[in-house]
Amino acid sequence: MNLDALLDHPAFAGAPPRDLDAYARRAYAQLAVVNEAVGGAGPLLDDPRTMSAVLDWAAVVDPSLFAAAAIHYAVVLTSIKELGRPEESLESAIASLDRLDAVGAILITEIGHGNNHISLQTQAVYEPETRTFRLHTPTPGARKLMASIALPGVAKIGTVYADLVVDGRSCGTFAFVVPLRDAAGLRPGVLVEPLEGSVPVALDYSVTSFDGVRVPYDHWLRDTASITSDGRFEDPLGNKDRRLVRSLALSAWASLAGAVGLASASRAAAAIALRYAATRSTMGRLSPDRPVLDYRTQQHALYGALASAHAVTALVDKAIEAFLAKPWEVPPDETAITFSPWVAAHRTHALAKAAATELCAEITAECRRRTGAQGVLSINRIIAYEGLAQGYNSAGGDNLLILLDAGRSMAETLQPCAVPDTVTGDLADPDVRLGLLRVQEATLHAELAASVRQAGDAGLSPFDAWNPHLPKAAELARVHQRRMVAEAFRALVAERQDEALAAAERLYGLRDLHRGRAWLLERGVLSPAEALSVADLADKAVDDVAAHAQALLDGLGLPERRLGAWFLSA
Ligand SMILES: Cc1cc2nc3c(=O)[nH]c(=O)nc-3n(C[C@H](O)[C@H](O)[C@H](O)COP(=O)(O)OP(=O)(O)OC[C@H]3O[C@@H](n4cnc5c(N)ncnc54)[C@H](O)[C@@H]3O)c2cc1C
The missing domain is CATH 1.20.140.10 (Butyryl-CoA Dehydrogenase, subunit A, domain 3)
Known part of the structure; x- marks a missing residue:
């Protein structure tokens, strides 16, 4: 694959813009060109050497393009592939990510504490009546920090890490696949504050919170865990730390x-x-x-x-x-x-x-x-x-x-x-x-x-x-x-x-x-x-x-x- 030929595409022409939003927009436009050239995410997920070659090329061309590509392919799609048990709804989200109709983002870090990754406060509460989850930011300290989702007009789907709560009981950390914004704007219940000012790797970083966002059952990256039809949580790993590590595979x-x-x-x-x-x-x-x-x-x-x-x-x-x-x-x-x-x-x-x-x-x-x-x-x-x-x-x-x-x-x-x-x-x-x-x-x-x-x-x-x-x-x-x-x-x-x-x-x-x-x-x-x-x-x-x-x-x-x-x- 001759990725250097892509440098002739207008998305790669000229000097990088000074304006941060324009810079991030250009990185996503470049990612779209790359995604098209490699035939979608599938070939990269099937062959880690191809993934690595694409990331290597992207990092030389522009670290912002690299960061967007690394999150999209190596973080979001890889975890969905590894841990997801897709049905119709998740299949549709995967297809969007594969075609790059939406760019992947990851939301783990929370603003309130150091070492927050081992003690997340964001909650995904299971609702047995609808067999869905409600994603919720219980305190200002539980807001997600640094996810690159602030740019209007670029659709984003995030893997959001949260404590799963079933029947009032904390069941451990899992990721949930959540459409965050589409071309028209933010999805209901998703609140995004753009982070202003310069950063070493220019992207559209944010502080993000959730107010009762509904998440379908199959968007839960449940791996081997499940919730029975009568609302019982079951996890063969049997240990919250083991589950945390698995969710962060x-x-x-x-x-x-x-x-x-x-x-x-x-x-x-x-x-x-x-x-x-x-x-x-x-x-x-x-x-x-x-x-x-x-x-x-x-x-x-x-x-x-x-x-x-x-x-x-x-x-x-x-x-x-x-x-x-x-x-x-x-x-x-x-x-x-x-x-x-x-x-x-x-x-x-x-x-x-x-x-x-x-x-x-x-x-x-x-x-x-x-x-x-x-x-x-x-x-x-x-x-x-x-x-x-x-x-x-x-x-x-x-x-x-x-x-x-x-x-x-x-x-x-x-x-x-x-x-x-x-x-x-x-x-x-x-x-x-x-x-x-x-x-x-x-x-x-x-x-x-x-x-x-x-x-x-x-x-x-x-x-x-x-x-x-x-x-x-x-x-x-x-x-x-x-x-x-x-x-x-x-x-x-x-x-x-x-x-x-x-x-x-x-x-x-x-x-x-x-x-x-x-x-x-x-x-x-x-x-x-x-x-x-x-x-x-x-x-x-x-x-x-x-x-x-x-x-x-x-x-x-x-x-x-x-x-x-x-x-x-x-
Ligand atoms: C460019 C960039 C992109 C990012 N993208 C994302 C993203 O897409 N999604 C996402 O979820 N997150 C993202 N992050 C966040 C990143 O994961 C966190 O910044 C990182 O995990 C550190 O957490 P913190 O910022 O809360 O640091 P803090 O926990 O505040 O740490 C501050 C300092 O204290 C030290 N420290 C912390 N705890 C202890 C302790 N117990 N003992 C001793 N020393 C300690 C640390 O080593 C560090 O030097 C991004 C960060 C950057 C810089």
Whole structure:
């Protein structure tokens, strides 16, 4: 499928509008063009690789288009497909979404509390007389925050997460498919306050509440649960937390989709900044009329960004392949819910999304800084890519909460990772660096587990036992993420046997080690001389990447036309 041909369509012409509504409207118009070209949602839902290719392309063209596409396909339609038991009414809603007569939106987050995803206040009350539900916002704090449904004239269907109430009893969190607005306006009982002001990923965000919106029975994404004809709620999962995690099964795909977009944005930012630096002549007195990329500072920054862009790509590609081979490599585990449901739903993908966000944030910020004024012009896109990373710090699940849940559940339920017998050797060797990461992770893991065990033995409350150790839990999860990235890169280079990629792996790994060397030094894992040598090794690795720069740029797979940065054609 040649998606680049779509760039000739008028919906993609010209610079992005300044007006936020116009920007969002353009993103939805572009999504309609994409949907038509791919033959509706069906082919994307049937083939995750196609879905991923479309999301990858969209993220490079415009992060707002990507966000709209990710929510529509990877979040809303995926969850309906996974959890819905459609009859006539839901079939009709699915057909609308498939044709993009209506765009999908997701409404989980509530404005009133942090960690609201594990304790939603919005209610869907079952009415036995009509065998329907009434959707209701009981308090101002239960209003839904950030759903992209504020734009008039664009029909929207939402998956709304609510506490199901049957016969006065709370039965757990489920999603309900709710038409929110059509071309004529909002549906009865749906109240939408547009959120004014700029946001990192421009869409039509809102605060939304419900006043007795009637929802048909089959719009309940009930999965295996049911309500009998005499009004009894039955759920074979038998546990509200398990149901919450199951209702959020979509988050496995949502996290993966986010990671795909973040990797694409990272690659695009690196490609744009390197093209700029290669052609930007400088007049510094050391050597007038030299491209800025000849300077060592620029090389460190941008070849570093290029190497990191390949690292995040390796991580995300591995996550996709693993998911295709075995969607639930680690079964959902409701005991991992402390702050949020994301790790419980899919640990690897939640961590991959959080790691991709961090890498994308670093890469795009560095590329922006190294591209001068052109770097902050939205027509050159780098700040839009950086905005995607800012958005995904929270969107798809708060990254810190993901780290806290991951660190806590690792310490409570898993054994520390295996460590090699010896970790001495050439620090330019990726296996030696991986060994160091394993030592750090296993040590932090064992220390954290021991600390909280002691606190538990001392009879402290869960808050007092855990709260002092939360920074350590986050640190453990961060080191685990660094190992995930390093292992993914290792596997890729081993498979491809490609010198250019090996150079990128070396530079990425040595920069990562350089940033993390303090802990290894403090614990005596590295000697001062070894720690001191890392900067020189990284400097040498910059030369290796420079020698393969063209191959590594080509490997990003980004034609100039798709990048579309203004300065490339100015
Ligand atoms: C661009 C964008 C798009 C979004 N799109 C959607 C959407 O379409 N639909 C939707 O439903 N939601 C959407 N969201 C909302 C997103 O899911 C939430 O922002 C996210 O889950 C974090 O929740 P919050 O904003 O309430 O943060 P808060 O809970 O207010 O967190 C604030 C800070 O406190 C920290 N914190 C919170 N609780 C704890 C704790 N117990 N211990 C320690 N630290 C804590 C957090 O890490 C964070 O740093 C979007 C967000 C963004 C930014």
